[in-house]
Amino acid sequence: MSVEFRAKQILDNFNQVSSNEFLEVLIQIQEKFQSNITREYLNGKLKTILEKDDEVEKKKLCKNLLPYMDWYLQGV
Numbered sequence: 001m002s003v004e005f006r007a008k009q010i011l012d013n014f015n016q017v018s019s020n021e022f023l024e025v026l027i028q029i030q031e032k033f034q035s036n037i038t039r040e041y042l043n044g045k046l047k048t049i050l051e052k053d054d055e056v057e058k059k060k061l062c063k064n065l066l067p068y069m070d071w072y073l074q075g076v
Contacts, residue, residue, distance in 0.1 A: 003028050007069045014066065019058035023049060026065060029072045042068060 006025045010017050023046060030042050042065070049061045 004073065007073055011066065011069055011073070014063065019049065019055060019062050022059075022062045022065075026062075026068060029069060032072065033068075 003025060006021075007029065010022055010025060014022075026042070027046060030039055030046070033039050033042070045061075045065060049058050049065075052058045052061070
């Protein structure tokens with residue numbers, strides 16, 4: 001399954017996707033952003049989420065990163 005397809009699925013069904021699946025796809029997308037500043041900023045956000053143990057809190061933080069997935073899909 002392509003990254004684009006998985007990203008579209010996540011955007012369409014965010015509430016049914018685990019935070020780990022979301023983060024897995026976002027990590028793949030992060031590598032494709034052209035700006036170093038964007039990649040570094042996103043990397044910091046990803047590390048913060050990965051350090052959390054509570055799934056509810058992780059999902060809340062992941063929701064804040066949905067625009068990155070949307071921006072990626074707009075460029076595809």
